[in-house]
Amino acid sequence: MSQPLRVVHFVNQFFAGIGGEDQAHVGVSVRDGVVGPGRALQQALGADAQVVATIVCGDNFMSERPDEALAEIGSALSRLRPDALVAGPAFGSGRYGLACAHVCRRAQQQGIPAATAMHPENPGATSFRREVVILPTGESAVSMQSDLARVARMALRLARKEELGPAELEGHLPQGKRRSHDRGRPGWQRALDMLSAKLAGRPFTTEVPYNAPEQVRPAPPLADLTRATIAMVTTGGLVRKGNPERQSAANAVRYHRHAVTSLESLTPEEWEAFHAGYFNHIVNKNPNYILPLSFLRELETDGRVGRVHEHIYALPGVSTPVATARELGRAIAEDLKHAGVDGALLVAT
Amino acid sequence: MISAIYNFALTTGANRVVRGARIEHVCGDPSLGPEKDHAYGMRIVTTALEALTTRVASPTLFDPLAPGPAREAVHAS
Numbered sequence: 001m002s003q004p005l006r007v008v009h010f011v012n013q014f015f016a017g018i019g020g021e022d023q024a025h026v027g028v029s030v031r032d033g034v035v036g037p038g039r040a041l042q043q044a045l046g047a048d049a050q051v052v053a054t055i056v057c058g059d060n061f062m063s064e065r066p067d068e069a070l071a072e073i074g075s076a077l078s079r080l081r082p083d084a085l086v087a088g089p090a091f092g093s094g095r096y097g098l099a100c101a102h103v104c105r106r107a108q109q110q111g112i113p114a115a116t117a118m119h120p121e122n123p124g125a126t127s128f129r130r131e132v133v134i135l136p137t138g139e140s141a142v143s144m145q146s147d148l149a150r151v152a153r154m155a156l157r158l159a160r161k162e163e164l165g166p167a168e169l170e171g172h173l174p175q176g177k178r179r180s181h182d183r184g185r186p187g188w189q190r191a192l193d194m195l196s197a198k199l200a201g202r203p204f205t206t207e208v209p210y211n212a213p214e215q216v217r218p219a220p221p222l223a224d225l226t227r228a229t230i231a232m233v234t235t236g237g238l239v240r241k242g243n244p245e246r247q248s249a250a251n252a253v254r255y256h257r258h259a260v261t262s263l264e265s266l267t268p269e270e271w272e273a274f275h276a277g278y279f280n281h282i283v284n285k286n287p288n289y290i291l292p293l294s295f296l297r298e299l300e301t302d303g304r305v306g307r308v309h310e311h312i313y314a315l316p317g318v319s320t321p322v323a324t325a326r327e328l329g330r331a332i333a334e335d336l337k338h339a340g341v342d343g344a345l346l347v348a349t
Numbered sequence: 350m351i352s353a354i355y356n357f358a359l360t361t362g363a364n365r366v367v368r369g370a371r372i373e374h375v376c377g378d379p380s381l382g383p384e385k386d387h388a389y390g391m392r393i394v395t396t397a398l399e400a401l402t403t404r405v406a407s408p409t410l411f412d413p414l415a416p417g418p419a420r421e422a423v424h425a426s
Contacts, residue, residue, distance in 0.1 A: 213360070213361040213362040214362060215362055216362060216364060218364035218365070218404075218405045218406065218407070219364075220404070221401065221402050221403055221404045221405075222401045222402045223402075225398055225401070225402060228401075230398070230401075236375070278372045278373055279373050280373075281373075282373045282374045282379060283373065283374065285379070286374075286377070286379065288376065288377075288390070289373075289374040289375055289376050289377050289390075290375055290376070292376045292390065292393075292394045295376070295390055295391050295394040296394065298391070299394070299395070299398070304395075304398075305398065343398075343401040345351060345394070345397050345398075345401075346350045346351065347350075347351045347352075347369070347375050347376060348350055348351065348352040348354075348358065348369075348375070349352075349353075349372050349373070349375060
């Protein structure tokens with residue numbers, strides 16, 4: 001192979017030097033050769049590959065008009081016919097990270113191997129790590145040089161159609177792929193090796209990594225319930241009868257807010273559950289089992305609770321990726337905070 | 350958070366967890382008959398409100414069925 005491999009680089013408006021947030025609306029453009037961090041990418045690729053073009057797109061353009069942006073990028077890639085695409089690195093930037101992941105996915109759909117890099121908590125990584133080869137970076141661009149060197153190595157391997165080994169060895173974020181592989185020693189021996197290493201205080205690498213849940217600092221207690229506004233949220237998939245808002249039965253991508261100011265209770269004539277994760281028939285006879293409006297109204301009338309919040313919140317809490325659930329939870333919490341709610345009861349089925 | 354699978358809520362980091370009845374009927378139990386069902390549901394909801402007024406430092410279970418002070422610190426590590 002005397003001809004150098006052809007690499008196309010994708011960057012956003014900021015790294016292309018067009019501008020920051022004020023220029024995030026700019027559409028797709030294609031430049032010859034390297035732009036911005038592309039220079040360091042070219043250096044890292046060396047003589048084996050050449051950055052033949054750079055595709056630029058504004059973060060907002062991509063997040064607001066993804067179909068249009070990706071169609072343009074797709075036809076540019078068909079024209080350029082690269083051996084590999086490199087996107088980013090996007091570091092901790094959420095919209096840019098999502099854009100990089102989308103562009104990589106588009107390239108792969110067209111048969112072009114692709115790699116990107118970003119912080120593991122970037123929504124681009126949490127949403128697309130299974131589909132796209134993503135190398136982990138820090139949150140900021142200080143490590144640009146070394147990150148680009150790693151992406152360049154990965155891009156070269158992918159461009160040469162080399163098969164990747166396990167993520168823990170290759171260094172990219174695990175994609176959840178399982179392949180038969182001989183580790184040399186049987187499982188019980190490896191387990192005992194790990195146990196003795198642990199007991200002796202020696203380092204060892206687990207074969208079943210544990211994803212520790214996020215620690216949230218507990219909210220301070222309410223001082224006086226009789227003056228507090230209390231809201232209710234359910235993951236039980238509560239919908240208006242007949243599901244007119246077409247809530248999904250699983251894998252929620254949005255939450256539903258309903259006004260209950262005029263209601264004393266949730267009646268089965270007006271409400272029901274639509275949730276793929278449990279038998280809904282009992283809730284369909286008494287929806288207050290998953291959203292206890294009737295009880296809270298009684299306590300409000302007795303003066304034991306200050307006020308029941310005017311809206312209730314519902315979604316089906318089943319098969320939802322943690323990243324999505326976290327965003328939905330954050331959005332509901334923001335809405336409650338904005339409305340001056342003091343406390344919330346979350347009923348989880 | 351009111352949940353029948355309260356252990357799951359505790360180990361995934363919810364700070365104030367109230368033990369619900371069953372997955373299919375978290376705030377009450379229709380098999381008890383209307384009166385006892387209502388009392389049980391009310392006990393669950395008032396326990397949840399009590400949880401909101403209680404200071405906690407880590408995931409803590411509030412059990413509506415437990416006699417006396419209805420809480421127990423659970424260290425989910």
